[in-house]
Amino acid sequence: MASLYFLHALGGSAREWDRVVAALSDDFDCIPLDLPGFGGSADAASDVTGLVDWFAAEVGRRQPQSWAVIGHSMGGKIATLAAARARGGDPSFAGLAAVVLLAASPPAPEPMAEDRRAKMIGWCAGGGIGTADAEAFIDANTAASLSGPDRAQAIADVERSGCAAWTAWLERGSREDWRSEAGIIALPALIVAGGEDGDLGVEAQRRLNLPHYRDARVEVVDGAAHLLPYERHAEVAALIRDHVAPAFARALPASFAALLASDRVSRRARAAMMDRHAAPDAAGTLSTAQRATLVALIETLLPGAVDAPDLARRIDASLAEGRGDGWRLADLPADALAWQWGLDTLEAQTLGFASASAARREEALRAIGEDSGEDGGGEALIERRHMRLWFAEARAEVARQWVALPATMARIGYDGFAVGGDDMPLPGYRLTAANTREPWQSPLGAPA
Amino acid sequence: MSGPKDPADVVIVGSGAGGAPLAARLAQAGLSVVVLEAGRAFSPLDHVPDELAADIYWMEERLSGGADPTAFGANNSGMGVGGSTLHWGAFCPRPDKRDLMLRSETGQGEDWPISHDELISYVDAVERFVGVSGPARYPWDADRRYELPAVARNAPAEAMARGCERLGITATDAPAALVSRDRVQPHWGRRHACINCGTCHQGCRTAAKASTDTTWLPLAVAHGAEVRAESRVIDIERDHAGRVTGVVYDRGGERLRQGCGALFLCAGGIETPRLLLNLGLANSSGQVGRNFMAHVATQVWGRFDAEMRMNRGYPSSLITEDMVRAENAGHAGGYLIQSLGVMPVTLAANLARGAGLWGAPLVAMINDYNRLGGIGINGECLPSEDNRLTLAEETDAFGLRKARINFSYGPNEQAIDLHARRTMTAIWEAAGARDILAVARSAHTIGTCRMGRDGDRAVVDADGRSFDIENLFVCDNSIFPSALAANPALTIMALSLRTADRFLASRG
Structure with a gap:
């Protein structure tokens, strides 16, 4: 309780x-x-x-x-x-x-x-x-x-x-x-x-x-x-x-929360994870329609695995903040513009991606991902090439922000953040071989 | 020891693998040395084992183009006192003799203007100073010895050993520039034995891993060098004869100047050429920015029945050099294979970007994170006219134009990639992996200011000295004439010591 x-x-x-x-x-x-x-x-x-x-x-x-x-x-x-x-x-x-x-x-x-x-x-x-x-x-x-x-x-x-x-x-x-x-x-x-x-x-x-x-x-x-x-x-x-x-x-599972609170975790790591677990900044750069397309995109990329509106807010907030990952594709504009363009184009190409069925959305994304870009020409060809590039970026960013959520770490049984607190000596891992777990980890055979 | 002089004998821009060893050696020789580093200073416990919170990467935007755009940021670019050695994997195979003479061997690529024997004498000095853990016998080099016993193998390493053994491929514990038992580092203190935490790429919190801030820089400082953090060089001043007289740098919004007798640019394969191009210096050859190379770094992933928990342990704890020259390979040069433990955020982004995974297959793969294991390569990349760093129209916060890097695999890189996919898939099948898939990826930033004997074809000579400006030097991975199959940091540190010796010799 x-x-x-x-x-x-x-x-x-x-x-x-x-x-x-x-x-x-x-x-x-x-x-x-x-x-x-x-x-x-x-x-x-x-x-x-x-x-x-x-x-x-x-x-x-x-x-x-x-x-x-x-x-x-x-x-x-x-x-x-x-x-x-x-x-x-x-x-x-x-x-x-x-x-x-x-x-x-x-x-x-x-x-x-x-x-x-x-x-x-x-x-x-x-x-x-x-x-x-x-x-x-x-x-x-x-x-x-x-x-x-x-x-x-x-x-x-x-x-x-x-x-x-x-x-x-x-x-x-x-x-x-x-x-x-x-x-x-x-x-x-x-x-x-x-x-x-x-x-x-x-x-x-x-x-x-x-x-x-x-x-x-x-x-x-x-x-x-x-x-x-x-x-x-x-x-x-x-x-x-x-x-x-x-x-x-939306609280983290009790065993995960206890590990996060333990002295195996440094203050900086705990602070970063708790901040990420909290709601993102309300700031954004996407229109309501673009946000809806993004939610649909996330639902299609990560079916059933994430609170899509929440992840969409996070991505929008990081776009608004201009917090990049150190590079972007030279053929695409700055991240926020590229996402606005990509989402608009996805919506238009699909004649309503946000409102489409799951099957129709998958079909649309497959078409972008598998487009060899050989046929056609001119503007349309460039647009298709850019969509392919943006889609690769969008996939990676959605995956990155999803897995970085403490809730996802809890879901997959990841405990690599709990390798040392603020004082030496740090515990790290004693066991590294397959099919071994340490007493502080959940027992082998139990759900991760 | 007196404080820094102005002008200093030497200013070094960048505190990573290129700048730090030479800072130490020049300071030991009695020169006054100032190291200017754009990033901040860390102590090991500052590092945070979280892939998004780790703040040791160069996160300012670069533009990546070409058919195979390479990722920057956390993939290969460091920032902070220690440079990229803060996040490097410490995987430190030695450069192969054949790779240094690739052109003589194959008619492709470039020969290095330095002999392998000479380079290895410096590699040996680096290994002895920073401490390397490795196997008792190195199968591809009978004479080689490592100071410290190998670190523990993790689950992917055991799987790779199993798979290689079944295929008749020789594999062994990887040489790693980290200490497998406590070791006192002169002028720094006790570096604690590796605790298998698996977070090398987020910064080592025990100082087990050799980074320059816990090895070379303390030695430099003990001999009077000064390391100035958060100091971003934005201009280079010269006299009427064209010799460098000093640098202008930004520190917290303030513009400061530091005079010098000689300037060493050691800011890495992107920032070094970007600065030179922005300032229009040292480029009479037109070679600055050319021949950008990134290692072919393809990975193969699969699911195992066993629980792997691959984030545990030193991530790259097994190596094979058998593919450095594979039989009937159909490509020049070759590649190293290493076992892989990769943290979940990086893995998910790579699977999504580099393997085209999304939807239910992506979710299922990540849900199974604790059962995944990988292997990956570091493969030769030939210099190419088409692969080039230029300046974008867009500027950064300091008014300097951003770097745009075009990179496309040529036929040789494609052949290496294909060969490696086949080899690694076979190893992973033999190891018992299921649902095997490959991730396209490239790594490291190499070339762009290459060294050579001919000032029309190279930016610096074999001593790292600019052909155009007599007291300007470059020492980092940008001077590599070819990529080498070996991961670059060990070679960069060796070149750094050699550059220092050559510089001291030239002063008489």
Whole structure:
């Protein structure tokens, strides 16, 4: 079962997720955490590094193979920076598949009026937060006043917040600038904003969190402010479920994920493979029609072996980026133009390649591949020759990007990336003869 | 030792097999040496065993034309301190005596202006310095000895040994420029014994494999040479007499100048002639860029009943030289056969491009990756008027025109390809492979600034010195008059040492 880690807001605790967890716990292993100094845990003045280290230890303790993080407010900054560390190949965060941010504090210094910050720091002047201040805090962060036990619980959590943790976040953690470390993260992210929230409302989310994710969606919860897990628990649970389910569905097989997370794999290798496993950049250079032809081409080149629209996005993204392989055929134009031309020509020659039957598509590609280019003449001959050249390039590129996917490596039982971590000595392979496997590999006879 | 001088006695452009040994030898002789390398510096643990993430290749675009366009990038072109030795396969057969005299033997190709005995004396010096693992007895050269025992054979090597034995073909453990046990490299440190990880082409993470950054360059630096990474030479300055006075290079967007008494271009068979053509230098013969050669590098693949997991182990752990001169061959020269372990991304792209595989057969083949094994050749390529590097109209990020390389197999390459397909298919059948297929492929970048005795037919003389510019030298695979069946790096390093000796001798 995939795991969900929940990181609460300033002054909250694991309990703020009770109703959200109740809605999700049948399908996921839900792990709501108390941040250091909150929810009755030992008080500690942590900076952001300390908080992310603490989270790494929490995740590392359980070593989930496929998991998502849901970060609320203060917890959102930790969630994003955990995802950034995962991108760098940090083994503690291996297997992270998706991120959900709720009214999240961004990697940038959190927007907050200085007089409010000073006032909130002042609540701890007497060594603890009093009931009146806690009530004011909860009421200021909800669109409509919470009722009954929810409000009481939220207020009680603020009151039991450790003053070292509370003050450290307001004075330091929320002010730390982690934008460059966060960079751009490939994992799919859902960014949720309360329609009535203040400093961390939808405008701030779009401006400060969205740019850090390559594959992100912003959802606004109308009529709610900052305490979304209390104010809209059912809606929040549904949003989380809808976001993480497809990410988990494409998670790598457990044994492969465990190997990827192991110390047989270097950080660089792990980072490269996790980045490639994530969704590609949305940028592209192909038209909608060309993209459809490309999807059909991939389906025909790799029948049943790959998510064709996903691979088409990857190829389009690499064309847009101009990331070549060190050479191109002299008779063809630059890669992006050659692909546009090739796809257009394929579509036209086949009188609709994208909509053709599988048999018709195969026939069309065979005709291109086997064209000896002897008969005919003039423009038509050149076009056929160029199509033959482009088709060879297209085949190779589709095959290359397909096999480079960690999912394909898992499919074929390839483990050549797991030959050494970051420190000497490196393990490599002890056995090289046919029909031998080492204990760390799956047993001989088992599916690869 | 004092810092680099300006002008330095010598500037070397390129830190690979051509530039690094001579940098070491010239520095040892007391000359001030500056090596300019376009790529960045790596330490072994920086390398990443992932075919797309590995960043040790020259990935700037080249245009490949002709009837048999050759692939560049990860196929044959390196970038980084260490040049192409960062990714080379370390497969290091020696150049065959007959190959150096191909024209005398067959009337085709070219003779080398250097004797085999002399070249081999330098090969021997290279082998002793970098450490080569190989068999105790080399069947085609009774006197040859290797310092270190052969590395472990992998599954394709065992299959090839089986197939060759059944056909009466002699095969043995391949000479490999990597250390099969720990070995201390002077001025660098401990090179750890090969761990059979199979990722030679993505960069060796234990330094078992000899690359110049863990062998020759530390020796050079210990003797005062300076290696400047990320320094791209874009211009060559000359005085009124036409002698080179220095180079202009780009480092992080900044244009810098380094003066020199002599300049050695060691940037490989593409970048060396591209620079000369862009600058219009050293080409009174009209030979710069001509006679581009790539080895015929056909592969044969098949499925085995056994689980091969061919990505394990040193990829080319078996060799036969029996086909260097096959009986009744019908072609000049010949070829070496090696066993092949190839990583999956490269294999898939080669099957799709070079074997025309797609659809269900491609998917089935890749699904069976762990049961595949291959063998491949490195075959002679004759110099040809038709195969040529020229400048494209398109320019690179530095304003220099890109290289366009036209390459087509001639009748001799086609005959070698055909012979090799037949031979390797027979070996693979005898080894028990099924679903056997061949992949068309060529490898290495050779020729384009060839050496010779006649300044009308060659760019440099036998010492690597330009016929046109007295203090300009070329030392890399571009000076090869013919391709040789042997893989080039060992010969390039030997030529590099020889070039250094000749240069020192000429200074008196």
